[in-house]
Amino acid sequence: MADKPSRALVVYGDGLAPSVEASHAHLHSLVSKACCGFLSLPNSPPSESEDDRIVREFAVLLDAFDAYVRKGKESDCDTGSQGTASIPTVSERFMGMKAAIVTSNPSLRSFGNKLGISVFQFEQLIDKKHSVADGPIDAVSYGLLKLLGFQEGKLMDTGYFDIVFVHIGAGEPVDGEADEDVNYGIEYVNALVGSLMHVAQPRSEISSRLHLSVVMSYGDISKFDCSHLSTLVSKDNADSRLLRLFPRQSYTMRGEKPREDVRHHCPMLIAQWQDAVTRRDAAETFSFEDFKEHGGNLAIPADRFLHEIAFKLWKAPKYGA
DSSP states (O other): OOSSOOEEEEEEEETOGGGOOTTOHHHHHHHHHSEEEEEEOOOOOTTOOHHHHHHHHHHHHTTOHHHHHHTTOTTTTOOSTTOOOOOOOHHHHTTTOOEEEEOSOHHHHHHHHHTTOEEEOGGGTOOHHHHHHHOHHHHHHHHHHHHTTEETTEEOSSSOOSEEEEEEETTOOBTTBOOTTOOOHHHHHHHHHHHHHHHSOTTSHHHHHEEEEEEEOOOOGGGSOOTTOBOSOOOTTSOGGGGGGSOOOGGGEETTEEOSOOOOBSOEEEEEEOTTTSOOOSOOSSSHHHHHHHOSSEEEEGGGHHHHHHHHTTSSOOOOO
C-alpha cells in the first residue's frame, strides 16, 4: 500500500483479448512487471446485441449492473415529483471519487453520464504541442495523464480526476478515424501502453502515484470456441472421496452465499502495475494460459474491480484479503 492515495488509469481493451499476439511487445513488457489475474463475468443474456454487451460488461466492471438494468426505464430514473430514487453516482458511492471515461461508443457515453462520470472523446485529449513533437499516441497518453493531474512530470494538487477509464473496442473510431475492415484496436492499446510506461519511468513522481490497470475482455464469446479458457480449478487428480471437501472458489461467492450466475470461462484478463507498490508475479506474456499458470491474483468477480481500485485511491475500505 502506498503512503499516499494513488490515481488510477484503466485501459480497457473491449473484446481484444483474442487479438493479443507475440508481436505486442509493450503489453508483454507490462505483464513482466505487473501482477496479473482474471475478472469473472456473469453469463450473457440470450439474444444480446453487441451494443448491449458492451454497456452491460462495463456496468459490471463498475459494479453498476442495477443501473444498467434500469437505464431504459425512465420511471426508475425519474427524480421529479414522484420521488423515485435516482441512480447513485460513482462519486456518491466512493467517497467523492471523481471519474472520467474516454470512449468513442455513444451508448457508453450515455451510460457514463447517468453514473456521474465525465465523458471525453479521444480528440479532446490531444495537446497540439505534444502531437507535433511526440506523435499522436504520445499526445493521447500525455492527455490522459493530464486528466489525472500529472503535468510535465509533476503532480498537481487540484483539478484532476481520481480515476480515468479508456475504452477501446474492436473496429471503433480512435482519434476521429475509423476503418471497419481493420481491427487496429489491439495495436492502439499496445502502443498506448508502451507510451504510458515510457512516461511513467520507475522512481519518478508519476510512477509512484499512478496505478495502471490494463483489462482485456473476449467480447462476444459466441463467435469462437472458448471451452479451453476456463478459470475452474481442475479436480481430475483429486481423491474422489475428498471432492466434497473442496471449497468453492471465492469468485463464485458473494459473502457467504453462492453467486447464482457465474461464467467460468472467458474472464477478463487484467494486469496491474504501480512502481514499488504492486507485487510482481511470474507471468511474462499477456495470455490466458500464462495468467492461469503464473498470475498472482487468480480470479475475482468483475463487480469487485472498482472496489479494489477505490481502495488504492483511499476512497473505499479493503475488499477481500
